[in-house]
Amino acid sequence: MSQPFSAAPRIATLFAKIGPALLSVGTLVLAWELYARISRISPTTLPAPSRVLAQAIQQRQALFDNTVPTISATLAGFACSLAVAFILSVLIDFFKPLRRALFPVFIISQTLPLVAIAPLVVLWFGFGLTPKIMLVALVTFFPMLVALVQGYESIDRDISALLSSMGASRMRIFLLARLPSSLPYFFAGLRISITYAVVGAIFAEYAGAAKGLGIYMLNAKNNFRPDLMLAAVLVSALLTLALFAATVLIQRAAAPWERLEGARKP
Amino acid sequence: MSRRLELRQVSKRFGDIDVLADITLHIEPGEFVSILGPSGAGKSTIFSLLTGGLEGHGGDVDFDGRPLADTRRPFAFMPQHDALMPWRTVIGNTALGLEVQGMSRKAARDKVAPLFGEFGLAGFEQKYPAQLSGGMRQRAALLRTVVQDRAMLLLDEPFGALDALTRTGMQRWLQTMWERHRWTVLLITHDVREAVFLSDRIYVLSGRPARVLREIAIPLPHPRKDLASPEASAIEADILDTLLDPQPAQRT
Ligand SMILES: Nc1ncnc2c1ncn2[C@@H]1O[C@H](COP(=O)(O)OP(=O)(O)OP(=O)(O)O)[C@@H](O)[C@H]1O
Ligand SMILES: [Mg+2]
Numbered sequence: 001m002s003q004p005f006s007a008a009p010r011i012a013t014l015f016a017k018i019g020p021a022l023l024s025v026g027t028l029v030l031a032w033e034l035y036a037r038i039s040r041i042s043p044t045t046l047p048a049p050s051r052v053l054a055q056a057i058q059q060r061q062a063l064f065d066n067t068v069p070t071i072s073a074t075l076a077g078f079a080c081s082l083a084v085a086f087i088l089s090v091l092i093d094f095f096k097p098l099r100r101a102l103f104p105v106f107i108i109s110q111t112l113p114l115v116a117i118a119p120l121v122v123l124w125f126g127f128g129l130t131p132k133i134m135l136v137a138l139v140t141f142f143p144m145l146v147a148l149v150q151g152y153e154s155i156d157r158d159i160s161a162l163l164s165s166m167g168a169s170r171m172r173i174f175l176l177a178r179l180p181s182s183l184p185y186f187f188a189g190l191r192i193s194i195t196y197a198v199v200g201a202i203f204a205e206y207a208g209a210a211k212g213l214g215i216y217m218l219n220a221k222n223n224f225r226p227d228l229m230l231a232a233v234l235v236s237a238l239l240t241l242a243l244f245a246a247t248v249l250i251q252r253a254a255a256p257w258e259r260l261e262g263a264r265k266p
Numbered sequence: 267m268s269r270r271l272e273l274r275q276v277s278k279r280f281g282d283i284d285v286l287a288d289i290t291l292h293i294e295p296g297e298f299v300s301i302l303g304p305s306g307a308g309k310s311t312i313f314s315l316l317t318g319g320l321e322g323h324g325g326d327v328d329f330d331g332r333p334l335a336d337t338r339r340p341f342a343f344m345p346q347h348d349a350l351m352p353w354r355t356v357i358g359n360t361a362l363g364l365e366v367q368g369m370s371r372k373a374a375r376d377k378v379a380p381l382f383g384e385f386g387l388a389g390f391e392q393k394y395p396a397q398l399s400g401g402m403r404q405r406a407a408l409l410r411t412v413v414q415d416r417a418m419l420l421l422d423e424p425f426g427a428l429d430a431l432t433r434t435g436m437q438r439w440l441q442t443m444w445e446r447h448r449w450t451v452l453l454i455t456h457d458v459r460e461a462v463f464l465s466d467r468i469y470v471l472s473g474r475p476a477r478v479l480r481e482i483a484i485p486l487p488h489p490r491k492d493l494a495s496p497e498a499s500a501i502e503a504d505i506l507d508t509l510l511d512p513q514p515a516q517r518t
Contacts, residue, residue: 047281093342156347158345158346158347159349161319161343161345161349162343162349164318165317165341166362166366167338167367168366254354256354256394257396259352260396260397
C-alpha cells in the first residue's frame with residue numbers, strides 16, 4: 001500500500017479538493033474586477049478588487065493592529081463557550097430533566113437580535129474585552145451544546161448494551177463510549193460555530209470598541225472608504241477560513257478513524 | 267452435574283406486546299446450545315434479560331443453581347452487530363472487557379495480544395475496525411468476548427451479517443475453537459445449518475410471543491468436519507418443517 005513517492009499524489013489530491021473552490025472564487029473576483037473597470041463606477045461606490053488589495057497592503061499595519069483584538073475576542077469567547085457547553089452537556093447527559101428546564105432559555109437566547117444585544121452588552125460591560133467575549137459566547141454556545149448532547153445520544157445501542165453487560169458504570173460508559181461517539185457531532189458544531197464566532201466578535205466591536213476589525217469597518221464606513229471596508233472584510237474572511245481549516249486539521253488529528261470510515265462508505 | 271443456566275417459564279412484555287410467552291431451557295457446563303427462531307421472535311430479548319440490559323420479567327433464571335440476580339456478571343456477551351468501537355484500535359477493542367473489569371490498559375493488552383494469531387488477526391493489532399473485513403470484525407468481536415474469561419458465552423447471531431462463503435469458514439473456525447476450549451455457549455441464530463453443525467442441543471422458538479416449540483439433541487460426534495452429512499441433513503429438514511409450519515407443534 002505504501003507508495004515510495006507519496007508527495008506528488010498528495011499535492012494532486014489536495015488540488016483536486018480545493019481546485020473547484022479556487023476556480024469559483026477566482027471567477028467571481030474576475031467578474032467583479034471587469035465590471036468595476038468597464039462600467040467606470042466610482043471607487044467610492046464599488047472599488048475594484050485590485051484596489052481593495054492594494055489598500056489592504058498599504059494599510060497592513062493598521063489592519064494587523066485591528067485584527068489582533070478581534071482574534072483574541074474570538075478565541076477567548078469561543079473557549080469560554082466551549083467550556084460552558086461541555087460542562088452543561090455532561091450535566092444534561094447525566095440528568096435528563098435539566099435539558100427540558102434549560103433548552104427553552106437557550107433557544108430564546110438565540111432569537112435575540114444581535115443589533116439590539118450588542119450595544120446593550122457594551123453599555124453594561126464597557127469597551128474592553130469582556131463584552132466581546134460574552135457576545136461571541138452567546139452566539140456559539142447553543143450550537144455547541146446541541147451538538148454535544150446529540151453526539152452523546154448517537155451512541156450505538158449495541159455498544160452501550162455491551163458495556164453494561166461487562167459491568168461498566170454509567171460514568172464509565174460515558175467516558176468509554178458516549179464521549180467518543182460525540183466527536184463527529186462536536187466537530188460539525190465546531191466548524192459552524194467558529195464562523196459565527198468571528199461575526200459575533202466583529203458585531204460586538206461595531207457596537208463599541210477601542211480597536212478591532214468591527215470598529216475599523218465602522219470608521220471606514222464613516223469616512224466613505226468602501227475600499228478599506230472591503231479590505232477589513234477580506235481580512236475577516238481569511239481569518240474565518242483559517243479558523244475553519246484549523247478545526248479540520250484538529251479533527252483529523254483527534255479522530256483519525258473517521259477518514260477510514262468515510263473511505264468505506266460508498 | 268448442576269446446570270449452568272436454567273430458564274423456567276420466562277416471559278416478557280413491552281407495554282401491551284407479549285414478546286416472550288414461555289421460555290424454558292437449560293445449558294450444562296461445557297455445552298454448546300443454540301436458539302433458533304424466526305426474526306422478531308424475541309431471541310435478542312432473552313439475552314438482554316440475561317445481561318441486565320432489560321429488567322423485569324416473569325419466571326425464574328438460575329445460574330449454577332442460584333438465582334441469576336445473586337451472581338456477578340457470569341456472561342460474556344457478543345451483541346447482534348459486532349459493536350466494535352470505531353475509535354478504538356483492534357487491540358483496544360478486544361481488551362475492552364478486561365479494562366472494564368479493572369485491569370490496567372497495558373495488562374489487558376498484554377493478555378489479549380498472544381491470542382491474535384489464533385483468531386486470525388495477527389498484524390492487525392493497531393488497525394481500526396474500519397480497516398478489517400467482515401469476517402475479521404466478527405473474529406475481533408469474538409476475541410473481545412472470550413478473553414473476558416466468563417463462565418458462559420452469549421453469542422447473538424455472530425455470523426448473520428457475513429456472506430455465505432465467509433460464514434461457512436467462520437462456522438468451521440468456531441467449531442475448531444470450541445473443540446479446543448470447550449466454552450459453555452448459548453448461540454442465537456436463524457441459520458438452521460449453522461445450529462445443527464455447531465450445537466449439542468437446539469431450542470426451536472415460535473414466532474412472537476415466543477415459546478419453545480422443540481428441543482432437539484444433535485448426537486453427531488465431534489470433531490465435526492462435514493456440514494452436510496446425511497444425518498445432519500435429516501435433522502435440518504426436520505427443523506425447517508417445524509419453523510415453516512409450526513401448527514402441529516404439539517408433536518414434541
Ligand atoms: N426495548 C424494547 N421496547 C419495545 N419493544 C421491543 C424492545 N426490544 C425489542 N422489542 C420488540 O420485541 C420483539 C423481539 O425483538 P428481538 O430483538 O428480541 O427479536 P429477535 O428474535 O432477536 O429478532 P432478529 O432475529 O431479527 O434479531 C420485536 O418485535 C421488537 O420490536
Ligand atoms: Mg436479534
